[in-house]
Amino acid sequence: MTTPSCPAKPRPxxxxxxxxxxxxxxxxxxxxxxxxxxxxxEEYGLEPVEYPSTRKMGSSPQERAADIHAAFADPAIKAVISSIGGDDQITVLPYLDRELLRANPKPFFGYSDCTNLLVFLGNLGIVGYHGGSVMVELGRPGAMHPLTADSLRAAxxxxxxxxxTPAKETGSVNDRWEDPRTFDREPAxxxxxxxxxxNAGRVVQGASWGGNLEILSWLLMADREILPAAAYAGRVLFLETSEEMPGADAxxxxxxxxxxxGLLKQFPALLMARAKNWSFGSPLGAEAGEEYRVLQRQSVLRALAEYAPGxxxxxxxxxxxxxxxLIIPYGGQVRVDGVARRIVVTY
Known part of the structure; x- marks a missing residue:
């Protein structure tokens, strides 16, 4: 696998x-x-352009692929940003034109189900950006969190x-987006x-790969866009779990x-996300939410001990x-300095 290159960035x-x-x-x-x-x-000085399926529930994979093609092929469009995730983007991949996208690289921002497109673009040699959706990060009630806003601006x-830098505060509890009162205040x-x-004590630097763990498991099951294990040797793996809140066993x-x-042992370093530990379907209290995170950490370390002890x-x-x-470049360089306890990404 060749290291992807960073496409040109937009300007205000x-x-x-x-x-x-x-x-x-x-x-x-x-x-x-x-x-x-x-x-x-207003805050980033960019002019958003919508496409036919942007606000269409139940759009077909072909419709969504057509919008992706139109956005990447338009020279006036300088970046592509996802509105939100979902659960069936894998069905869009067969309709994507690899040559069109390779010939028209653009920065793409998305995460969760958009792991599909990030993996696809990465295989074409295009660096993407894991994070920064319109509805969740940009549409956060009250105000964008300063760490999020600064990271997105840099990316x-x-x-x-x-x-x-590590956050000093964190939140997982959401209020209903249907209620206008939700947007009067920031989340708790x-x-x-x-x-x-x-296993700190050394420095690892390499191109990043990974994304949402559940989506990666679907790509593996469908044998879609996952390369032979050796292609990932020396890369920095990063993983996160979604609001579906998979259990520690899963x-x-x-x-x-x-x-x-043979995948885990290819990665000399792993960045594992702070797990989302509350959802409307599983509204855990503070103590139960922390226990959920503890059990997930234990499951990650157990797997590493068995398959990638170094x-x-x-x-x-x-x-x-x-x-x-924090926005993570997808295919971009990540330096994990275990000696100094620092993580540096290159956008």
């Missing part, structure tokens, strides 16, 4: 595509979407090396523990199966389904 005043490659939730939950669009304009506009936050370092089993495939790991990194959220 540029047009950016806002797509729904997964779910068309902007059509039924417009409040966070409109707020996110407004912040793109959008620069190619700089940037040190990631709790103090955040520092990152946890495992997390271990996915990692175990990646280990059986891998350095940093647990509870603020990436993925976290608030605040």
């Amino acid at each position: 005043g540029d047009r950016v595509a806002v797509l729904s490659p997964s779910s068309g939730l902007p059509g039924i939950l417009p409040l966070p979407f409109e707020l996110g669009l407004r912040r793109l304009r 959008l506009f620069t190619h700089d090396a940037r040190e990631l 936050m709790l103090p955040a523990d520092d990152w946890i370092w495992h 997390v271990y089993q996915i990692l175990r199966n990646m280990g059986e495939r 891998t350095m790991a940093v647990l509870d990194v603020d990436l993925g389904h976290t608030d605040p959220q």
Whole structure:
């Protein structure tokens, strides 16, 4: 696998595509979407451009692929940003034109189900950006979290090396997006523990690969876009889990199966996200939520001990389904310095 190259970045005043490659939730939950669009304009100076399926629930994979093609092929569009995730983007991949996308590289921002497109673009040699959806991060009630806003700004506009810093507070509890009162105040936050370092004591630098653990497991099951294990040798793995809140056993089993495939041992370093530990379907209290995180950490370390005992790991990194959220370059360089306890990404 060749290391992907970073496409040109937008500048304030540029047009950016806002797509729904997964779910068309902007059509039924417009409040966070409109707020996110407004912040793109007012706080980042970008002009969002919507496409036919951006607000369409139940759009076909072909329709979504057509929007992706139109956004990447348009020279006036300088970046592509997902509205939100979903659960069926894998069905879009067969309809994507590899040559069109390779010939028209653009920065793509998304996470969760958008792991599909990030993996696809990475295989074409295009660096993407894990994070920064319109409805969740840009549409956060009350205000964007400063850590999220600064990370997104750096990823959008620069190619700089940037040190990631642990959040001092974290939140997982959400209010209903259907209720306008939700957007009158910021979400409740709790103090955040520092990152946890495992097998530290050396420095690892390499191109990143990974994303949402559940989506990666689907790609593995479908034998879609996953290269032979040796292609990932020396890369920095990063993983996160979603609001579906998979149990510790499920997390271990996915990692175990990646280990059986020979994948885990290829990565000398792993960044594991601070797990989202509350959802409307599983509204855990503070104590139960912390126990959920503890059990997930244990499952990750168990899998590493069995399949990649030499891998350095940093647990509870603020990436993925976290608030605040740090943007991770997908295929870009990541330096994990276990001696100095520092993580530096290059956007």
